[in-house]
Amino acid sequence: MTKIFDLLKEDHDKHRELLKKIAETEGDSPERRETFAEFREEVTAHASAEEQSLYAEMLSRPELQEDGRHSVAEHKELDDLLAELADMDMSSSGWLQKFKTLRHDYEHHIDEEEQEMFPAADEEFATKCEERLGEIYADRYPDELATAQQGIEHDDRE
Numbered sequence: 571m572t573k574i575f576d577l578l579k580e581d582h583d584k585h586r587e588l589l590k591k592i593a594e595t596e597g598d599s600p601e602r603r604e605t606f607a608e609f610r611e612e613v614t615a616h617a618s619a620e621e622q623s624l625y626a627e628m629l630s631r632p633e634l635q636e637d638g639r640h641s642v643a644e645h646k647e648l649d650d651l652l653a654e655l656a657d658m659d660m661s662s663s664g665w666l667q668k669f670k671t672l673r674h675d676y677e678h679h680i681d682e683e684e685q686e687m688f689p690a691a692d693e694e695f696a697t698k699c700e701e702r703l704g705e706i707y708a709d710r711y712p713d714e715l716a717t718a719q720q721g722i723e724h725d726d727r728e
């Protein structure tokens with residue numbers, strides 16, 4: 571059975587690839603629109619399913635609550651940044667500037683999860699718990715992705 575941390579890291583690597591791909595696009599192009607929409611949908615679904623599995627468990631344990639709060643607060647900040655970017659003219663220099671901020675912040679967020687949050691949780695959780703959270707994540711992700719795809723403006727892709 572796949573443990574929660576392996577599933578999350580796999581998704582993080584996909585997100586790193588997408589960020590790299592977006593950085594290689596130019597102006598208000600179909601490539602930039604599509605890749606950004608894909609990134610936004612996947613990260614939105616990832617963060618929701620991650621909160622319903624890993625962070626729900628962390629928040630319920632006094633010794634991990636502070637770390638859990640920190641990450642969930644960052645999810646909200648990233649969500650706001652993604653919404654701002656979606657509303658901006660993709661060919662403007664302001665867009666690229668804000669995208670660079672997003673990339674920096676998000677890469678910091680997932681590096682911190684992998685280097686600090688996951689090891690801290692891994693120390694506290696039993697193997698059974700990590701497998702159970704993996705199941706919850708894998709179960710929630712498709713629904714959250716469908717919701718994100720419905721909720722995020724599809725004009726971006728046309």
Ligand SMILES: [Fe+2]
Nearest residue numbers: 617620641683
């Ligand atoms: Fe996260």
Ligand SMILES: [Fe+2]
Nearest residue numbers: 578620680683
């Ligand atoms: Fe994550």
